[in-house]
Amino acid sequence: MSETLFEQIIDREVPADIVHETETTLAFRDINPRAPVHVLVIPKTRYRNVAELAAADPRLLADVLSTAATVAEQEGIAEAGYRVTFNTGDDGGQTVYHVHAHVLGGAPLGPEAAPR
Incomplete structure (x- = not known):
């Protein structure tokens, strides 16, 4: 059995609603969507978070972002706008320790974080 859900x-x-796949990445719908379009993009090689990925393999990070842009086009949200976020660590809201980008869109998203 693999180490993480991803x-x-x-x-x-584990089944997932896969929307796009490349040699290095996989994109699938989030099971708990926060927007009309909420797709997760993951590298097929595991890194715990985006900082670890950026330090170890910048080209793979570029692949993740390229896949995110492709997903936005495929989902019809590229022109209106979308958000790509990485949650890093417990305080950043990361719950699965396999780096993943959230592609969110399909409606106005408002401010990224609530004011303090």
């Missing part, structure tokens, strides 16, 4: 999805041990 590795299980990559290995097809």
